Amino acid sequence: MSLSLRLLSLAFSLFLCAFVLASPAATAQGPDPEWLREIGDWRSQRFMRLRSPDGWLTLTGLYWLHEGTSRFGGSPANELVLAGTPPLVGTFEVADGKVEFTAAPGVEVRSEERRVDRIALASDADGAPTVLTSGSLGFFVIRRGERLALRVRDREAATLREFRGLDYFPVHPAWRVRARLEPAPPGTTFPVPNVTGTVDATPTPGNLRFRVGETEYRLVALREGDDEELFVVFGDETNGEETYGGGRFLAAPAPGPDGTLWLDFNRAYNPPCAFTPYATCPVPPRENRLPLRVEAGEKRYAGGH
Secondary structure (H helix, E strand, C coil): CCHHHHHHHHHHHHHHHHHHHCCCCCCCCCCCHHHHHHHHHHHHHHHHHHCCCCCHHHEEEEEEECCEEEEEECCCCCCEECCCCCCCCEEEEEECCEEEEEECCCCCCEECCEECCEEEECEHHHCCCCCEEECCEEEEEEEECCEEEEEEEECCCHHHHCCCCCCECCCCHHHEEEEEEEECCCCCEEEEEECCCCEEEEECCEEEEEEECCEEEEEEEECCCCCCCEEEEEECCCECCCECCCCEEEEECCCCCCCEEEEEHHHCECCHHHCCCCCCCECCCHHHECCCCCCCCECCCCCCC
């Protein structure tokens, strides 16, 4: 980690400590100080992940790929145009759902530090995608439903350089609620829409039921891969005002033996689409739009696109 990044992390941590200690939750009659410390650690890690060389702030392009050949580079004659790059970086050949890349003559393209001229590319649907690099750029193939796309990162992206930091509602124990998982049958999926206009059938372990005040609410929980952690895409009445218009995300631990878990809205965070137009975020399904104001967690990003 560079010196400047370490100093930025230290400054953020000091600010965060002051912020948490000043919140209504951090009083002599407040909740467990260990919980407050965990919230502070989580926010610090969130900040550093966003600022990492492969974080969401580095995205600079998203291009849908079609059958046949697509040229990629700075020339406006290309099918895939990215300003500030050589006129032709290379070409992508798509056939029967498979993608091959051929580097342009004289352009250095690498995969895992090895220079490549022609290479078959795995997508993120295959696990870890094949990441190609050229200068400060990194690019790889993603699959969304039946569609393939090229995702481009730049470790010198303006969105990374100009990152303004994150803003939060004050930490408050009222937004840490006990929830009960109502299990769905094994193999159940739930249709989750995304910003590309498609709908993904996503595995769901069931519904989370919880109370805020005297009112009971329900959220459909999701599960990604073999991860035991639960994932929620939700909306509420602060969206478009204090918080991002496309909803927020929330992670929760797997339920205990009694089927319950802590659902902590103080850890609600913005989807990547709050920071970049080049992400393919899920949006809250109708069932997960809460008819209340969740004044907890991450607020709308001030530098949003």
